[in-house]
Amino acid sequence: MDATTNTPVPTRRNFFKETLAAALGMVVAVIPGLAGLAVFLDPLRRQGAAGGRLIRVAAIGAIPADGTPAKFAVVADKTDAWNKFTETPVGAVYLRRVGADKIVALNVVCPHAGCFVSLQKSGKDFLCPCHDSRFELDGRVTSPSSPSPRGLDSLEVEIRKDEIWVHFQNFQPGKREKVPVG
Ligand code: FES
Structure with missing residues (x-):
């Protein structure tokens, strides 16, 4: 304390205390911003223009070169109101494969009522076992007697360093148009 002016004289200890408090304040302010950036950059959480959740599905080498479709589980972390499940289907x-570096993806869920379609033994079309909807390899409905109101739902694909990532999402069954679920 300055006895002549009655004002506190800054000490070295005060200087360090104030500097430390300012530094801590900056850390507290920056951490939420960094956490938000990490969430934004996380490919599992990214919603691209294509919609859906971007998920790595397979290595490009796992896709048959002759154009035969191959089925893959889509595995990701899943959270409900109470729990977080890691690596869950x-x-x-x-x-x-429709070209050297071009892969197309179809959701296995039948757009009629939500059963899973499977590739016929011939490898030339898909069949839904529930009510006999049939689909071309490109997803189009093959026969007018198929009850499915639309073709199989295509999904956007990205190839990154020889790995296939899919913008995965489900669509409402029973509708002519693709309406995302959730
Ligand atoms: S659920 Fe596929 S045809 Fe009905």
Whole structure:
């Protein structure tokens, strides 16, 4: 304390205390921003323009070169109101090679009422066992007697360093248009 002016004289200890408090304040302010950035950059959480959740599904080498579709589970972390489940199957897709570096993805869920379609033994089309909807390899409905109101739901694909990532999502059954679930 300055006896002549009655004002406190800054001490070295005060200087360090104030500097430390300012530094801590900055850390507290920056951490939420960094956490938000991490969430934004996490590919599992990213919602691209294509919609859906971007999930790594397979290595490109696992897709048959002859254009035969191959089925893969879609595995990701899943959270409900109470729990977080890691590496849980959240769906499945058929991946098909249509060019050297071009892969298409179809959701295995039948758009009629939600059963799972499977590739016929011939490898030339898909069949839904519940009510006999049939689909071409590109997902189109093959026969007018198929009750499915639309073709199989295609999903956006990204190839990154020889790995296939799919914008995975489900769509409401029983509708002519693709309406995302949730
Ligand atoms: S659920 Fe596939 S045809 Fe009915």
